[in-house]
Amino acid sequence: MNPLELTLGIMTAVGGFVDISELVFAAKAGSMFGYALIWAFVLGTIGMSVFGEMSGRVAAIAKQPVFNLMRHRLGLKLGLVTLIGSLISTLITCAAEVGGMALILNYLTGLPYPLLAVASVIVVSASMWVLPFKWIERTYGLLGLMMIVFAVAVVAIHPPWAKLIGGAVPQVPSGLSSKELLNYSYFIVAILSAVLFPYESYFYSSGGIEEGWGAKDLLTNRVTCTVGFGLGSLLAISILAASAQLFGPLNVGPEIPGTSALEAAIPFGRVGLMLALLGMLFAVAGAAVETCMSNAYAVSQFFGWEWGRHAKPWEAPRFTLAWIAVMLLALLIVLTGVDVMSLVEYAVLFSIIVLPLTYLPLMLLANDKSYMREHANKWLAKGLGWLFFVIVTCAAIAAIPLYLLTSGGSG
Amino acid sequence: MRWLLLPLLLLAACSKGPEADLPYISQARSLAAEWALINEQASQGKLTPTYIETMRNSVREQLQTSAKALSEPQSGYAKEIQAVLKEPDGARPEELRAHAARLKQVEDSLESA
Amino acid sequence: MSALGHLKIVSQLLDLPIIDKDERSCGIVDDVELEGRPGKEMKVAALLVGPGAYDGRMPAWLLWLTRQIAGDRMARVPADQIDEIGAVVKLKSCGEDLGLHQVEDKVRAWIPRKGAL
Numbered sequence: 155m156n157p158l159e160l161t162l163g164i165m166t167a168v169g170g171f172v173d174i175s176e177l178v179f180a181a182k183a184g185s186m187f188g189y190a191l192i193w194a195f196v197l198g199t200i201g202m203s204v205f206g207e208m209s210g211r212v213a214a215i216a217k218q219p220v221f222n223l224m225r226h227r228l229g230l231k232l233g234l235v236t237l238i239g240s241l242i243s244t245l246i247t248c249a250a251e252v253g254g255m256a257l258i259l260n261y262l263t264g265l266p267y268p269l270l271a272v273a274s275v276i277v278v279s280a281s282m283w284v285l286p287f288k289w290i291e292r293t294y295g296l297l298g299l300m301m302i303v304f305a306v307a308v309v310a311i312h313p314p315w316a317k318l319i320g321g322a323v324p325q326v327p328s329g330l331s332s333k334e335l336l337n338y339s340y341f342i343v344a345i346l347s348a349v350l351f352p353y354e355s356y357f358y359s360s361g362g363i364e365e366g367w368g369a370k371d372l373l374t375n376r377v378t379c380t381v382g383f384g385l386g387s388l389l390a391i392s393i394l395a396a397s398a399q400l401f402g403p404l405n406v407g408p409e410i411p412g413t414s415a416l417e418a419a420i421p422f423g424r425v426g427l428m429l430a431l432l433g434m435l436f437a438v439a440g441a442a443v444e445t446c447m448s449n450a451y452a453v454s455q456f457f458g459w460e461w462g463r464h465a466k467p468w469e470a471p472r473f474t475l476a477w478i479a480v481m482l483l484a485l486l487i488v489l490t491g492v493d494v495m496s497l498v499e500y501a502v503l504f505s506i507i508v509l510p511l512t513y514l515p516l517m518l519l520a521n522d523k524s525y526m527r528e529h530a531n532k533w534l535a536k537g538l539g540w541l542f543f544v545i546v547t548c549a550a551i552a553a554i555p556l557y558l559l560t561s562g563g564s565g
Numbered sequence: 566m567r568w569l570l571l572p573l574l575l576l577a578a579c580s581k582g583p584e585a586d587l588p589y590i591s592q593a594r595s596l597a598a599e600w601a602l603i604n605e606q607a608s609q610g611k612l613t614p615t616y617i618e619t620m621r622n623s624v625r626e627q628l629q630t631s632a633k634a635l636s637e638p639q640s641g642y643a644k645e646i647q648a649v650l651k652e653p654d655g656a657r658p659e660e661l662r663a664h665a666a667r668l669k670q671v672e673d674s675l676e677s678a
Numbered sequence: 679m680s681a682l683g684h685l686k687i688v689s690q691l692l693d694l695p696i697i698d699k700d701e702r703s704c705g706i707v708d709d710v711e712l713e714g715r716p717g718k719e720m721k722v723a724a725l726l727v728g729p730g731a732y733d734g735r736m737p738a739w740l741l742w743l744t745r746q747i748a749g750d751r752m753a754r755v756p757a758d759q760i761d762e763i764g765a766v767v768k769l770k771s772c773g774e775d776l777g778l779h780q781v782e783d784k785v786r787a788w789i790p791r792k793g794a795l
Contacts, residue, residue: 216765217765217766218695218765218766222695222766223765226692226693226694226695229688229692230708230732230735230736231735233693234740260619261615261616261619262615262616263615264619283794284793284794284795285795286794286795331676331677333676334676401602404598404601404602404662405594405595405598405665405666405669406598406599407591407594407596407599408595408599409592409595409596409599409627410596410599410620410623410624412616412619412620412623413603416602419606419611419612420606423609423610424610424613427611427613427616431616454703456706457706458696458704458705458706458727459703459705459782460702460703461703466794467789468786468789468794471785471786471788471789472781472782474789475788475789561588562588564591564592
């Protein structure tokens with residue numbers, strides 16, 4: 155295991171953890187419920203680590219990414235249902251990320267939002283064209299590390315540490331009205347969905363193939379998924395904690411994604427504001443790349459096309475056209491004027507519904523000794539995997555009723 | 566056949582009135598509070614001019630959207646939201662927080678109803 | 679796992695990815711052609727690859743939609759071209775020799791060969 159590669163991998167995972175959905179829901183959760191929803195981020199991160207490690211292991215040992223093997227496991231019909239569901243949910247997520255980039259650039263430059271949406275897509279697409287896979291992932295992941303300013307800001311504002319740490323324990327706050335309880339439940343589902351987005355597994359497993367992972371990389375995979383995702387989730391928890399301390403007492407929702415940057419501006423002034431905005435920009439841009447590539451991976455792998463950015467764009471032509479088409483569709487959605495916050499709500503809703511169909515084949519594959527040999531799931535991975543499968547299935551069933559009953563967490 | 570009217574009447578009642586406006590009142594309350602926080606931090610020199618201007622524009626746009634979506638435009642809370650919109654860009658944080666507090670009271674009374 | 683011997687067609691062959699001798703993706707096993715007679719051993723005669731092989735595997739309306747989008751082309755890979763069956767089907771030849779890269783090659787003509795590191 156190369157220590158430099160491992161460190162870079164962890165740092166990339168940290169900087170690339172937060173996307174626009176986690177940003178929005180962490181800030182809202184903190185404001186509405188104080189520290190009481192930190193455990194939902196912790197639970198989601200453990201789930202993400204479990205399934206991320208499994209998908210990386212499957213990629214390293216079976217040498218095939220999740221979607222290839224998913225079609226084989228589910229068959230053509232059910233596989234198509236999963237593919238279409240995943241494409242729709244990830245496309246909406248990609249549009250939310252593109253819209254998020256345009257909003258943040260608007261806060262930085264004052265230029266018109268539609269122009270910035272087009273510029274964002276051009277720049278991100280250019281980076282995907284020019285850079286090989288490893289450098290696409292590293293560029294956005296490492297630049298996203300500016301988000302660490304949120305963690306430093308939490309320390310600077312002196313939160314009640316006992317309460318903050320106490321928030322990591324699953325709980326239902328006392329004294330909630332039935333409406334507030336429904337809202338609380340909706341936020342649990344939304345946070346789990348935002349952390350466990352299906353595109354993350356597809357991107358991670360495809361990335362493992364792109365980087366030529368083998369059995370020698372299993373430790374790297376495990377460390378990246380536990381340490382990298384764990385540290386990354388601390389950034390999301392920092393946003394929640396700062397919101398609980400700064401926004402909740404002032405009746406701030408927040409309703410505008412840019413308000414989260416105030417969490418760093420309040421203790422650190424303009425420097426904090428700029429670091430927060432730039433960190434958010436690169437984290438969200440990285441997520442735009444991941445969602446776009448994830449859809450292209452999914453469709454290419456499902457139909458057996460050449461795929462990957464380890465190849466030049468003309469060496470995997472249908473894959474290249476696929477990611478360009480996804481970016482353009484995401485841009486079109488943004489240019490219709492639909493609000494970024496609405497896109498985030500829809501992304502989270504559609505994703506949690508698709509999640510059980512994503513994780514079931516992954517569990518079956520990772521358990522299958524004919525593919526995985528001595529690297530098949532042992533008792534811990536099996537137990538945790540099935541536990542989280544049950545959790546996400548319950549969340550998927552509850553998602554739509556909770557969304558309707560709470561007007562998307564706002565009423 | 567009059568029994569058929571009942572679910573329709575219930576549906577109609579649900580889509581109008583203060584209860585239906587609760588999400589927009591909640592949004593407007595938050596937006597007023599965000600605006601107050603922006604102005605407070607701006608007065609302390611902690612924000613860039615571009616950020617201040619673009620955030621204020623976003624707040625106004627969203628407040629206008631919330632105001633237009635209300636089913637009771639002549640209600641007390643609708644007038645409160647209009648009063649927020651009439652505030653100048655650089656309004657005092659205390660004024661904006663007072664608007665937010667009044668909207669919060671409406672929210673709380675509707676939620677407990 | 680060897681290409682020869684007994685196979686479970688659905689769980690061990692259908693919908694597997696196909697790669698050629700140069701490790702390039704060549705599609706998915708969309709259907710399987712069998713040969714045999716009553717009372718005789720049934721053998722895999724060929725793998726069928728492409729949307730033309732979806733007939734019978736999806737509802738009629740979805741098949742119609744698929745044909746509008748992707749056409750009905752199909753490539754036939756004789757069983758003697760199969761090198762190995764495991765997590766993927768490995769072929770003995772190049773995909774081009776078996777008619778498996780036609781669409782990829784057509785689309786390649788639209789992609790500029792510039793700018794990528």
